[in-house]
Amino acid sequence: MIERTPILNIVTHLILASGLILLLLPMYLTIVAASHTLNDVIAVPPNLLPGDQLWVNLTEAWTKGHLGDRFLNTFIVAFGVMTGKIVMSCITAFGLVFFDHRLKMPIFWLIFITLMLPLEVRIVPTYAVAANALLPFQTLLDLSGITWLISAVSGIEVKMEWNLLNSYAGLIMPLVATATGTFLYRQFFLTIPEELVEAAKMDGAGPLRFLWDVLIPLSRTNIAALATIMFVYAWNQYLWPLLVVTDQSYAMVAVELGRLVPKLSATGGEVPKWHIAMAGTLIVMLPPILVVIFMQRWFVRGLINTDK
Amino acid sequence: MAQISIRNVRKSYAKQEVVHGVDLEVATGEFIVILGPSGCGKSTLLRMIAGLESVTSGDITIDNRVVNDLEPHQRGCAMVFQNYALYPHMTVAENIGYALKVAGLPKVDRLARVQAVATSVGLTEFLERRPGQLSGGQRQRVAMARAIIREPKVFLFDEPLSNLDAKLRVQMRHEIRRIHNHIHATSVFVTHDQQEGMTLADRLVVMNKGVIEQVGTPEEIYHRPASVYVGGFIGSPAMNFLSGQISAQDSAVVLANGAKIPLPVPLAAAHDGQFTQIGLRPEELALVPAGKGAFDAAFEFAEELGAARLYHFQFEDLMLTVLSADKPAVEKGKPMGIRIGAGAVHLFAADTGKRLSAKVGSRERELV
Amino acid sequence: MRRAYFKNNWIAALMVTPQLIVVFTFFYFPASQAMYWAFTLEQPWGGGNTWVGLDNFRAILSDDLYWSSVWLSIVFALGSTALAVGMALILAIFVDRQLAGYKAYKIGMIWPYAIAAPAVGLAFRFIFSPGAGIMMFVNQVFPDLWNPVENGTQAMAMVILAGAWKQVAYNFIFFLAGLQSIPRSLIEAGAMDGARTLRRMRDIQLPLLAPTFFFVLVINITDSFTDSFGIIDTMTAGGPSRATNLMVYKIFNDGFQGLDYSGAAAQSIILMGLVIALTFVQFRYIERKVHYT
Numbered sequence: 004m005i006e007r008t009p010i011l012n013i014v015t016h017l018i019l020a021s022g023l024i025l026l027l028l029p030m031y032l033t034i035v036a037a038s039h040t041l042n043d044v045i046a047v048p049p050n051l052l053p054g055d056q057l058w059v060n061l062t063e064a065w066t067k068g069h070l071g072d073r074f075l076n077t078f079i080v081a082f083g084v085m086t087g088k089i090v091m092s093c094i095t096a097f098g099l100v101f102f103d104h105r106l107k108m109p110i111f112w113l114i115f116i117t118l119m120l121p122l123e124v125r126i127v128p129t130y131a132v133a134a135n136a137l138l139p140f141q142t143l144l145d146l147s148g149i150t151w152l153i154s155a156v157s158g159i160e161v162k163m164e165w166n167l168l169n170s171y172a173g174l175i176m177p178l179v180a181t182a183t184g185t186f187l188y189r190q191f192f193l194t195i196p197e198e199l200v201e202a203a204k205m206d207g208a209g210p211l212r213f214l215w216d217v218l219i220p221l222s223r224t225n226i227a228a229l230a231t232i233m234f235v236y237a238w239n240q241y242l243w244p245l246l247v248v249t250d251q252s253y254a255m256v257a258v259e260l261g262r263l264v265p266k267l268s269a270t271g272g273e274v275p276k277w278h279i280a281m282a283g284t285l286i287v288m289l290p291p292i293l294v295v296i297f298m299q300r301w302f303v304r305g306l307i308n309t310d311k
Numbered sequence: 312m313a314q315i316s317i318r319n320v321r322k323s324y325a326k327q328e329v330v331h332g333v334d335l336e337v338a339t340g341e342f343i344v345i346l347g348p349s350g351c352g353k354s355t356l357l358r359m360i361a362g363l364e365s366v367t368s369g370d371i372t373i374d375n376r377v378v379n380d381l382e383p384h385q386r387g388c389a390m391v392f393q394n395y396a397l398y399p400h401m402t403v404a405e406n407i408g409y410a411l412k413v414a415g416l417p418k419v420d421r422l423a424r425v426q427a428v429a430t431s432v433g434l435t436e437f438l439e440r441r442p443g444q445l446s447g448g449q450r451q452r453v454a455m456a457r458a459i460i461r462e463p464k465v466f467l468f469d470e471p472l473s474n475l476d477a478k479l480r481v482q483m484r485h486e487i488r489r490i491h492n493h494i495h496a497t498s499v500f501v502t503h504d505q506q507e508g509m510t511l512a513d514r515l516v517v518m519n520k521g522v523i524e525q526v527g528t529p530e531e532i533y534h535r536p537a538s539v540y541v542g543g544f545i546g547s548p549a550m551n552f553l554s555g556q557i558s559a560q561d562s563a564v565v566l567a568n569g570a571k572i573p574l575p576v577p578l579a580a581a582h583d584g585q586f587t588q589i590g591l592r593p594e595e596l597a598l599v600p601a602g603k604g605a606f607d608a609a610f611e612f613a614e615e616l617g618a619a620r621l622y623h624f625q626f627e628d629l630m631l632t633v634l635s636a637d638k639p640a641v642e643k644g645k646p647m648g649i650r651i652g653a654g655a656v657h658l659f660a661a662d663t664g665k666r667l668s669a670k671v672g673s674r675e676r677e678l679v
Numbered sequence: 680m681r682r683a684y685f686k687n688n689w690i691a692a693l694m695v696t697p698q699l700i701v702v703f704t705f706f707y708f709p710a711s712q713a714m715y716w717a718f719t720l721e722q723p724w725g726g727g728n729t730w731v732g733l734d735n736f737r738a739i740l741s742d743d744l745y746w747s748s749v750w751l752s753i754v755f756a757l758g759s760t761a762l763a764v765g766m767a768l769i770l771a772i773f774v775d776r777q778l779a780g781y782k783a784y785k786i787g788m789i790w791p792y793a794i795a796a797p798a799v800g801l802a803f804r805f806i807f808s809p810g811a812g813i814m815m816f817v818n819q820v821f822p823d824l825w826n827p828v829e830n831g832t833q834a835m836a837m838v839i840l841a842g843a844w845k846q847v848a849y850n851f852i853f854f855l856a857g858l859q860s861i862p863r864s865l866i867e868a869g870a871m872d873g874a875r876t877l878r879r880m881r882d883i884q885l886p887l888l889a890p891t892f893f894f895v896l897v898i899n900i901t902d903s904f905t906d907s908f909g910i911i912d913t914m915t916a917g918g919p920s921r922a923t924n925l926m927v928y929k930i931f932n933d934g935f936q937g938l939d940y941s942g943a944a945a946q947s948i949i950l951m952g953l954v955i956a957l958t959f960v961q962f963r964y965i966e967r968k969v970h971y972t
């Protein structure tokens with residue numbers, strides 16, 4: 004469009020540039036702090052330019068925070084959440100969209116409602132489940148009287164137990180238990196024209212064939228989007244690993260960050276090691292930032308379709 | 312009311328040129344229709360006149376003022392978009408009056424004018440509705456009203472009727488012509504529907520692949536297409552094409568199988584030996600018994616059109632169509648003679664595709 | 680409605696079962712467990728829970744500390760939402776002009792989405808730390824001006840800023856997408872009608888963005904009730920003197936530090952109710968989506 008708005012263009016750039024500065028400044032200050040010694044960090048007047056200690060601090064944060072191990076754990080969990088979510092959402096949505104049965108809508112709602120309650124809100128009871136993942140089934144058996152029946156008949160006490168604390172399964176499964184991906188897939192499957200299903204039937208393809216040969220290739224964009232969102236989501240988990248991990252060999256990065264600086268309530272006169280903490284922060288931020296920038300196009304589409 | 316000139320206008324997106332040097336003069340009050348197939352650059356040309364696209368090179372003037380760098384609202388144009396582009400959150404009245412509101416017209420005057428325009432296009436009952444609550448035809452009227460109320464010097468239309476059903480399309484076509492006859496704004500109307508173009512236009516502009524193939528009244532374009540392309544594009548059913556060579560000696564075009572199609576002497580003389588494409592309109596051919604026409608062809612099948620019948624013939628390796636209102640009975644596989652009406656031969660150079668005519672001095676004289 | 684379906688319903692059953700099991704185990708069971716705890720009280724010396732009806736709720740609702748955490752959550756929600764939504768809206772509407780550098784601006788505004796709440800918390804805690812960097816300098820010039828470690832209001836301002844900063848990218852993505860889904864021809868029609876850039880923003884783009892706006896608003900408020908944990912835990916741990924003890928943080932503390940499951944469960948239920956109510960409000964607004972013509 005032909006429009007000459009020189010003043011407005013300058014104003015636009017000014018606004019956008021200041022927005023960008025506001026968003027980038029914390030990152031910059033973090034880098035500055037991560038590249039100085041502690042004395043320089045708490046010097047007055049403050050250093051506003053990066054120093055030369057970046058590498059030293061990064062290595063110290065890496066070793067002191069055991070970030071090597073934490074990275075490995077976090078990657079395993081992120082990968083598990085990613086695949087679990089993609090596979091499960093895809094097949095669930097498939098079962099809900101391409102078949103006709105009476106339970107279809109009830110099941111959809113049963114799953115859809117979980118969108119409303121994030122893990123943080125139901126953290127206390129979920130934790131109880133993590134201590135024994137079979138508790139729900141034990142409770143079902145108890146309530147339905149089957150436990151009593153079995154012990155009365157055979158004298159055997161039915162005690163099911165599967166402790167998820169300090170395990171990858173415990174870290175991964177509750178994070179997979181929401182409907183985000185299912186919803187995204189369902190929306191996408193609903194846009195698939197019926198003729199495609201009919202054509203597949205004419206060609207003699209059964210449902211599984213159709214899923215594999217048609218739907219999955221068509222939903223590559225969704226997979227990319229969901230993978231990005233889930234990677235970031237899992238990588239950044241804080242509260243849940245804080246609770247279920249007591250054995251540090253399962254610890255995740257975000258939780259480790261919290262340990263780099265003592266709790267505000269706990270600080271005595273001692274100055275926190277800001278330079279190390281900021282170096283650690285940088286390291287931990289990096290993988291998800293790279294993923295988001297790389298996958299920008301797909302991930303934006305996914306986010307908008309899921310409504311989170 | 313204004314006069315528009317377009318001088319050697321080009322448009323490129325990135326590296327790709329999509330309009331390759333267009334020249335066009337539009338007289339004051341004229342109704343010009345730009346006709347062409349999808350993707351030929353019609354919309355692009357129209358949007359350059361509107362100021363929605365910049366021109367890459369060349370000049371567009373409105374009333375002798377170069378408008379290349381003017382913003383859309385400074386050009387005095389109004390535009391009707393294909394999808395109407397009505398503001399979904401405003402009522403019909405607000406949609407129609409928006410331009411006046413932006414121009415700062417007091418509310419009372421605005422309402423009066425909205426009322427007047429709405430009456431003229433038959434929208435008075437719908438003023439308080441939103442576009443979403445209107446039918447396609449009613450939306451179309453709102454889009455028209457929105458353009459009319461600004462009393463523009465130039466009216467631009469980008470396929471405004473293509474979302475309507477066939478009947479409504481004809482009705483709106485009449486309406487547009489009626490409004491034009493009433494307010495006489497210079498109008499440029501883009502369409503790919505040739506019937507729409509023929510009926511609406513004072514002059515037609517036929518475009519193809521980013522260039523203008525021909526400009527002329529609908530009559531001229533139908534009777535004297537300037538190129539193979541225009542001949543094939545205008546007219547329904549489409550023109551038949553045969554290849555041959557002109558022979559001045561025979562004063563005819565000699566086809567590959569030896570059949571001769573007679574030509575006027577001066578025309579044959581002017582292009583002796585030239586390889587040519589002959590265009591024959593189906594409605595200008597007639598069926599006669601075998602051997603009595605210019606050549607014979609084997610009958611394949613016929614399509615009933617009601618008022619006439621369209622006959623398909625096999626001639627050498629191509630299909631030939633003849634439109635006949637007499638509807639003679641013909642047997643499949645049997646040869647029939649095909650007679651060519653007087654003045655029905657359109658000759659085009661085989662290499663350039665341009666129309667061949669007999670030139671006398673510098674003045675072109677059509678002798679066919 | 681669709682007509683073309685596959686007939687083998689047992690395959691469908693097989694497909695939905697895994698998710699149903701997971702959802703039951705980690706969602707419905709815990710939710711019902713929370714209900715159970717909320718209406719019962721654990722006996723100090725074992726022996727199971729006794730039914731206490733609404734006692735737990737009564738105890739919470741008459742607790743000043745609870746009400747103060749509700750109040751703080753509201754302040755945090757409104758503060759961070761107003762900042763994050765406002766900033767994202769302005770940035771998105773100007774980025775949408777697609778001037779030179781548009782792609783760079785876009786990436787520059789999207790990347791913070793990737794950052795974990797505790798990382799944001801830690802970075803902001805450092806930046807606003809009275810004992811290091813810029814704020815230390817400010818304090819030297821104006822003694823005792825800034826000390827969020829002692830001053831509750833300043834601590835709240837600090838966590839609001841961090842929370843808002845984290846949310847801007849998310850909102851920006853939605854606003855930009857909303858703006859780009861407005862048909863181009865509407866903007867052009869506006870230009871033909873003589874409306875210039877700012878006028879078009881006001882008369883055409885902003886009104887048509889309303890559904891996105893309400894959606895983002897509600898999501899932000901909901902998120903601020905739930906997602907704030909990482910920020911609070913790393914920045915202030917609810918202090919000083921409970922000045923930033925938001926609802927989620929209090930539930931965590933009461934449940935896992937204080938081991939008062941019944942109280943925590945009752946609080947969880949109230950919070951769940953709140954979140955569900957907000958979600959329904961959101962659906963009502965989403966329904967009012969503008970119909971483009």
Ligand SMILES: Nc1ncnc2c1ncn2[C@@H]1O[C@H](COP(=O)(O)OP(=O)(O)OP(=O)(O)O)[C@@H](O)[C@H]1O
Binds near residue numbers: 354355503
């Ligand atoms: N923004 C753009 N960027 C690149 N190429 C474009 C752009 N807009 C149009 N084109 C190209 O320019 C050519 C002409 O487009 P234009 O819209 O003018 O066609 P049209 O004649 O109006 O066709 P239709 O009848 O389908 O509307 C097309 O080949 C199209 O691909």
Ligand SMILES: [Mg+2]
Binds near residue numbers: 353355469
């Ligand atoms: Mg077009």
